Amino acid sequence: MNLCIHRGAKEIGGSCVEIEADGQRLLLDLGLPLDAELDKTPLPDISGLEKLDESLLGIAISHAHLDHYGLVAKVRQRVPVLIGKGALRIINTTRQFFPDAPDFLRTIEIRNKEPIVLGPFTITPYLMDHSAYDAYALLVEARGKKVFYSGDFRSHGRKGRLFEKLLQNPPKGVDVLLMEGTTLGRSGLENKYPSEDELESRFIDHFNSAQGLALVWTSGQNIDRIVSIYKACRKTGKKLIVDLYTASILMAIKNDKLPQPGFKGFHVFVPTSQRILIKKRELFDIPKSVSFCRVYLEKLTDLASSSVMLFRPSMTRDLETAGCLEGATLIYSLWPGYLEEERYQWFQDWLEKHQIPLTYCHTSGHAPVNDLKRLAEAISAKRLVPIHSFEPDTYKEHFKNVEMRNDGEIWSV
Numbered sequence: 001m002n003l004c005i006h007r008g009a010k011e012i013g014g015s016c017v018e019i020e021a022d023g024q025r026l027l028l029d030l031g032l033p034l035d036a037e038l039d040k041t042p043l044p045d046i047s048g049l050e051k052l053d054e055s056l057l058g059i060a061i062s063h064a065h066l067d068h069y070g071l072v073a074k075v076r077q078r079v080p081v082l083i084g085k086g087a088l089r090i091i092n093t094t095r096q097f098f099p100d101a102p103d104f105l106r107t108i109e110i111r112n113k114e115p116i117v118l119g120p121f122t123i124t125p126y127l128m129d130h131s132a133y134d135a136y137a138l139l140v141e142a143r144g145k146k147v148f149y150s151g152d153f154r155s156h157g158r159k160g161r162l163f164e165k166l167l168q169n170p171p172k173g174v175d176v177l178l179m180e181g182t183t184l185g186r187s188g189l190e191n192k193y194p195s196e197d198e199l200e201s202r203f204i205d206h207f208n209s210a211q212g213l214a215l216v217w218t219s220g221q222n223i224d225r226i227v228s229i230y231k232a233c234r235k236t237g238k239k240l241i242v243d244l245y246t247a248s249i250l251m252a253i254k255n256d257k258l259p260q261p262g263f264k265g266f267h268v269f270v271p272t273s274q275r276i277l278i279k280k281r282e283l284f285d286i287p288k289s290v291s292f293c294r295v296y297l298e299k300l301t302d303l304a305s306s307s308v309m310l311f312r313p314s315m316t317r318d319l320e321t322a323g324c325l326e327g328a329t330l331i332y333s334l335w336p337g338y339l340e341e342e343r344y345q346w347f348q349d350w351l352e353k354h355q356i357p358l359t360y361c362h363t364s365g366h367a368p369v370n371d372l373k374r375l376a377e378a379i380s381a382k383r384l385v386p387i388h389s390f391e392p393d394t395y396k397e398h399f400k401n402v403e404m405r406n407d408g409e410i411w412s413v
């Protein structure tokens, strides 16, 4: 078995690993690098993506984050994409709103612990706890060798027990563990991220003390977080108002345990930017499907003090027009680094202009070092190869049997 990390050996984002056995090949993820533009980013030099090469059997996508699947949008051949059902539904919904998202022409559904045989490869997905819904680690076996690709993971989210189960019953005899290390060199060394349950309690405090509209800026795809926010709304008697995109994602997943239109106190607002998009792309069925729980701009002032609203900066003008910002507060629930970027200076000014206080309420989608160690010890692979980290050099300080690889290097297992 031969391996090549095309991208990700020394960076977070754009992960892509090629595995070859008996002349047949499989890709694990085909991500868009962080901050990269799709138009300006070429595909990695892998035969079968642009021109037909039947030895490329499939592209397994670990989860629905752009830095793991974004470049599939540029693949010219009908290579089967192996992906979870929930992740596929999220990407398909995202494409209605953001046309850059890929359209997977051929898909093979992956399910927790159900092996799939593709040529010489047996691929076993392990459902993981991560900030993306329906995220998997992937065990790939071929020619008596085993590679375990961690994908992105954590244990402090709403599916943390999956991680504990994996530790109790890990795959045996793994030759190579490709393990993410997002938090190395970041805050992961402190080993104490709040759990989603703890965040829920913090949201309750914030919502209780809010005088006016409580705006929460988070990702519409961070389903764990939306569950935390919704639960906190229920416990504080607040209504939750989400934008049409977020509502569409929640409905598309088709998991009736997730908050969505029809749930008590759940409302949908269609911001101008999304209204223009609906008109332009003639997606009228989407707003129609939520008409029974829709709230309009004119109502926002009346609802402000009894509501929590999911927020994105493109909504600022709508909120000004509605005149609902008196006593408003903004709870920032994303990676803090984004807000410090220059492109959001205008937004900081906007908050100041309207005297909206900002508080942070967030936890990482990735495991701190302690949990990375627990996984490395449980899998106990012959070799541990860093991936999805800006600090691969520091792996040796924390884990055993570390072997560094470079992007583009081909090595055998």
Ligand SMILES: [Zn+2]
Binding pocket: 063, 065, 130, 132, 152, 365
């Ligand atoms: Zn991710």
